Amino acid sequence: MAIPNMQIPSRQLFIDGEWREPVKKNRLPVINPATEEIIGYIPAATAEDVDIAVKAARRAHGRNGWGSTTGAQRAKFLRAIAAKVLEKRPELATLETIDNGKPWFEAASDIDDVVACFEYYADLAEALDSKNKTEVKLHLDSFKTHVYKEPLGVVGLITPWNYPLLMTTWKVAPALAAGCAAVLKPSELASITSLELGEICREVGLPPGALNILTGLGHEAGSPLVSHPDVDKIAFTGSGPTGIKIMTAAAQLVKPVTLELGGKSPIVVFDDIPNIDIAVEWTLFGCFWTNGQICSATSRLIIQDTIASQFLDRLLEWTKNIKISDPLEEDCKLGPVISRGQYEKVLKLISTAKNEGATILYGGERPQHLKKGYYIQPTIITDVDTSMEIWKEEVFGPVLCVKTFKTEEEAIELANDTKYGLGAAILSKDLDRCERFTKAFQSGIVWINCSQPCFWQPPWGGKKRSGFGRELGEWSLENYLNIKQVTQYVSDEPWAFYKSPSKL
Numbered sequence: 358m359a360i361p362n363m364q365i366p367s368r369q370l371f372i373d374g375e376w377r378e379p380v381k382k383n384r385l386p387v388i389n390p391a392t393e394e395i396i397g398y399i400p401a402a403t404a405e406d407v408d409i410a411v412k413a414a415r416r417a418h419g420r421n422g423w424g425s426t427t428g429a430q431r432a433k434f435l436r437a438i439a440a441k442v443l444e445k446r447p448e449l450a451t452l453e454t455i456d457n458g459k460p461w462f463e464a465a466s467d468i469d470d471v472v473a474c475f476e477y478y479a480d481l482a483e484a485l486d487s488k489n490k491t492e493v494k495l496h497l498d499s500f501k502t503h504v505y506k507e508p509l510g511v512v513g514l515i516t517p518w519n520y521p522l523l524m525t526t527w528k529v530a531p532a533l534a535a536g537c538a539a540v541l542k543p544s545e546l547a548s549i550t551s552l553e554l555g556e557i558c559r560e561v562g563l564p565p566g567a568l569n570i571l572t573g574l575g576h577e578a579g580s581p582l583v584s585h586p587d588v589d590k591i592a593f594t595g596s597g598p599t600g601i602k603i604m605t606a607a608a609q610l611v612k613p614v615t616l617e618l619g620g621k622s623p624i625v626v627f628d629d630i631p632n633i634d635i636a637v638e639w640t641l642f643g644c645f646w647t648n649g650q651i652c653s654a655t656s657r658l659i660i661q662d663t664i665a666s667q668f669l670d671r672l673l674e675w676t677k678n679i680k681i682s683d684p685l686e687e688d689c690k691l692g693p694v695i696s697r698g699q700y701e702k703v704l705k706l707i708s709t710a711k712n713e714g715a716t717i718l719y720g721g722e723r724p725q726h727l728k729k730g731y732y733i734q735p736t737i738i739t740d741v742d743t744s745m746e747i748w749k750e751e752v753f754g755p756v757l758c759v760k761t762f763k764t765e766e767e768a769i770e771l772a773n774d775t776k777y778g779l780g781a782a783i784l785s786k787d788l789d790r791c792e793r794f795t796k797a798f799q800s801g802i803v804w805i806n807c808s809q810p811c812f813w814q815p816p817w818g819g820k821k822r823s824g825f826g827r828e829l830g831e832w833s834l835e836n837y838l839n840i841k842q843v844t845q846y847v848s849d850e851p852w853a854f855y856k857s858p859s860k861l
């Protein structure tokens with residue numbers, strides 16, 4: 358596959374089906390994390406643009422608008438979007454790579470997931486037509502009750518930078534499938550492919566205002582979207598602190614939110630694993646895929662002491678074998694982290710670990726051969742104490758910390774020793790033991806003899822400080838539907854609660 362070279366297309370805000378200059382004409386630089394160079398600019402929306410976009414969405418959703426289409430009609434647009442994304446796969450993958458820093462082949466497989474997700478929600482939109490009015494059986498026959506599932510209305514979608522177009526799609530596809538009109542605010546650190554989705558929607562003739570895309574800063578564009586009185590719901594993926602800000606602001610309007618936040622997920626490895634190399638590779642993938650910037654990363658390795666030194670030796674050999682390079686290189690397996698801010702944050706967490714007494718078994722620095730770009734070596738930290746910051750805090754970078762255990766009880770206690778509750782992995786040949794851990798893990802996702810594989814059909818989300826709500830599958834469609842109960846009096850008899858006045 359030839360990797361195309363691309364310039365960043367020059368785009369405006371995507372509002373009401375067309376490209377619009379932001380009211381204040383502000384723009385933000387786009388930086389390629391592999392070169393630290395400015396490669397383009399994106400428009401920076403402010404509250405004025407949010408108001409224009411929300412009004413456009415409300416009009417689109419209104420009478421005889423997107424909100425009154427059938428699922429079958431909406432499915433046609435979702436399939437047309439999927440087809441266009443597929444057509445532009447190589448270009449979108451390159452744009453994703455130069456904006457986000459993930460290896461090109463990872464970006465390309467993210468694009469495949471985007472296509473599958475739009476097609477999946479087209480099917481669910483179609484299926485909705487036969488499910489959006491169902492009778493509820495009552496204990497009496499003088500009433501008939503039905504439940505209607507109807508679009509919630511205008512929804513605000515706020516997304517992170519680690520899977521730019523995929524996280525956008527996880528929200529846009531079900532929202533449109535449900536018949537909602539959406540205002541999307543992608544991360545200012547990686548907005549390019551989300552703007553390209555706007556161009557694709559324009560090309561397929563998506564009704565104006567069904568999807569509006571506002572790029573810009575969180576506090577300048579995201580915050581006014583959360584607080585806008587005519588936005589019915591917010592779906593957010595990102596950091597814990599920002600999730601708290603969003604939930605606080607939404608609470609003033611009793612506005613529902615779904616929060617997909619961070620994690621510090623465990624991977625528990627027993628000494629009965631049948632093949633150490635398979636277990637080592639899953640451990641690597643669980644923490645170093647996507648340059649380690651995964652909300653569900655299994656960034657805490659909890660390894661049985663009987664196998665620990667052998668496992669760590671092998672883990673080191675595999676880690677040294679990871680190719681760190683410009684993410685546009687064909688077989689790159691680790692690119693730069695997203696930004697200078699993230700680069701410094703990750704290095705700071707590593708140096709704090711050292712100061713608190715942990716051992717940097719491998720990595721911890723910029724790779725020698727890469728003088729430019731926000732590159733950090735895959736890092737393995739041992740001699741970790743549960744009181745240390747590196748054990749407690751989400752790094753969102755290629756950093757794995759390690760603790761050993763003797764008994765199952767100790768392993769479960771260490772695994773659940775986190776304020777988060779997103780994912781958890783268990784590697785063991787003993788499937789009864791895996792079942793015990795599945796039940797004991799305080800998480801929304803469990804991986805057995807693997808880590809990270811994620812498909813669009815099952816529910817995705819966590820508990821505790823990882824947030825609430827579920828994305829993907831049927832669960833995500835429910836996020837964008839209003840459940841309306843309709844009860845009809847079908848008897849000809851008077852209700853006879855009050856005494857009838859004497860006959861005239």
Ligand SMILES: NC(=O)C1=CN([C@@H]2O[C@H](COP(=O)(O)OP(=O)(O)OC[C@H]3O[C@@H](n4cnc5c(N)ncnc54)[C@H](O)[C@@H]3O)[C@@H](O)[C@H]2O)C=CC1
Nearest residue numbers: 516517543544574575579580595596599602618619652753
């Ligand atoms: N768990 C996850 O999926 C992610 C975790 N992170 C962690 O969070 C840290 C901060 O990264 P950021 O990209 O700044 O994440 P963030 O959570 O601040 O940003 C996520 C999205 O929220 C928007 N946003 C920020 N402040 C907002 C506000 N007050 N109101 C409405 N929207 C707002 C941003 O513009 C972006 O679109 C990272 O260093 C990383 O450790 C970052 C991205 C994803």
Ligand SMILES: C[N+](C)(C)CCCC(=O)O
Nearest residue numbers: 519520650651652653811
């Ligand atoms: C795509 N997947 C499942 C690896 C992660 C998506 C959630 C996140 O990291 O923000």
Ligand code: NA
Nearest residue numbers: 388456457546
């Ligand atoms: Na960027």
